[in-house]
Amino acid sequence: MISKTTIDNVFETSRVEEVIGDFVQLKKSGSNLKGLSPFSDERTPSFMVSPVKQIWKDFSSGKGGNVIAFLMEHEHFTYPEAIKYLAKKYGIEIEETEQTDEQKQQADEKESMYLVSEYASKYFQKILHKTDPGNAIGLSYFKERGFTAETIKKFDLGYCLDEWDMFTKEALGSGYKLDYLEKTGLTIVKGEKQFDRFKGRVMFPIHSMSGRVLGFGGRILTNDKKAAKYLNSPESEIYHKSKVLYGIYHAKQAIAKEDNCYLVEGYTDVIQFNQTGIENVVSSSGTALTSEQIRLINRLTKNITVLFDGDAAGTRASLRGIDLILEQGMNVRVCTFPEGEDPDSFAKKYSEEELRKFLQENAYDFISYKASLLVKEAKNDPVKKADVIRDMVSSISKIPDNIQQEIYVQECSRIMDISEDVLFTTLAQLNSRDSKGNSSGKKSTEKSLKLVKDDQKVKPKINQLYELERNIISLLLLYGSREEEFEDLVLKQSESGELLLEPEKHMAKVFEKIFLDLQEDEIAFTNPQFQEIYSILIQKFNSDPDFTIESFINEMESQQVSEVTTILMEEEQYQLHDWERNDIFVKDKKEGVARLVSETILNLRRHLVSQKIEELKQEVKEVTGQDNSATLQDVMDYLSLNKVLSNKLNRVM
Incomplete structure (x- = not known):
């Protein structure tokens, strides 16, 4: 387990724009950064990074979160792996207890293959530098190619001994399963016998964009005409040669x-x-060259220079x-x-x-x-x-x-x-x-008609309650600790019995205003996810004066992160379109926070009142032959209240 001190240190030190910048070319867009989505094939940017909020949002796929969430989504890291990656990047010492053999066995198949590949890379490097055959054959070859010691170390170059199963025996003796040695292609299994695939070859580890070992390329050093000069790892769960570029890990920043x-x-x-x-x-x-490889480069630059041999x-x-x-x-x-x-x-x-x-x-x-x-x-x-x-x-x-x-x-x-x-x-x-492709004109026409038909479909009805509850969460996330002047309307009855709302102004923090208003009306969220986020936020705002949304996101469960980052990045989304360049200026929400809070709560109240009116009307319809005067009076009272709320909303808007 990685200690909490290490995790906190990693979150405090790492910068989301720096980490994502290693994988995606980001350009300035107001106070944020934008780029092409690394999760979908697109030509116009829909990927946004906020250095201020330390979060990112991909509007094309709906994914979003903090720096850890990006590494888990993009590199398929587990949470501990993402922490270790960042710790290595920022030179942070990791405090953790050593994994037991049982914990190693519990790692999933894909992770086990990564671990086997990492072990193999280190083993081949050790053989190259620490053994006589490695020095005499492998190291001599690399030096003849003109590679310096620093270059050999930088690219993790190695050597596999010219013996049938030496690597396999070493790996099995270190606790790695034959199943994963075979699946990564490091070992060839034929019945009861096992052979090292890269026997007698100098080794070139192939890294992912984040530096994980995916597979190997091995060059034979003898003049055996029957053997291939270069041999690559076979396709596996972690190595897809059509989606990998050799050197991308070392080249991405440049x-x-x-x-x-x-x-x-x-x-x-x-x-x-x-x-x-x-x-x-x-x-x-x-x-x-494949489309997947080109898209890998496209995340970092729009310019490629292809270098050809002279002959x-x-x-x-x-x-x-x-x-x-x-x-x-x-x-x-x-x-x-x-x-x-x-x-x-x-x-x-x-x-x-x-x-x-x-x-x-x-x-x-x-x-x-x-x-x-x-x-x-x-x-x-x-x-x-x-x-x-x-x-x-x-x-x-x-x-x-x-x-x-x-x-x-x-x-x-x-x-x-x-x-x-x-x-x-x-x-x-x-x-x-x-x-036209391979389709006939008839099919094209049918497709066009279908598109028109689909376009004429009735749009799904908006769930107003969901949107209102989501707006409240948005206001808490964006402005929860902000102090504003609010105008509350106190419901009073005139001498003639008419309901009136009299204004009273006071200063309060946004979270206090929202909490007290919802408490007063005994309103609970109908959406379980919003209710959970709301409860945590109110508790944090009340108990921790140093509470920040960044720390809140870092502590959230992964399923909640996407929704929260979507809310936080929504008002920055317009920057993707460069509207200001076309003299279209979007008004900042901050200019009317108090109005937004009051309007949202009033709308929620009015919606709930309208719901209650419909429920009471239905009750009157269903109950026949009985005195409904009390229910009808309730309907009249709610209608009167709804009118007051509507008048107030008109004034707010």
């Missing part, structure tokens, strides 16, 4: 800072660039990856190294300044690069040139932004010496074909 990501092909390309001083580089680890035979095929990047609405540049060079070898030869200069001078816009590459193939053949133009327009059609499409069409027209009209016509044909 990518956000530089607002650009270099995309290479291999592990050593990433490592060599890092050692040279360029850290905003990742690799797809030899697999074809890469697959450059033509790699252009398909560029189309995928364009589909995500990102900006693509391409840089090719000289003949016989790759990012690893080139970075090894030059200083950081020289490498940066080369990348800057030789990175071309994708349309210029694609044109130069394809024109060489077409030469003077008109048919091939036409195919090249269609290929380029096809790439342009992938771009979701119409303005960008037009600019690229103009550029393509200039480079290929062809009229813009022809290109726009071709583009329109491609867009029309894509929109």
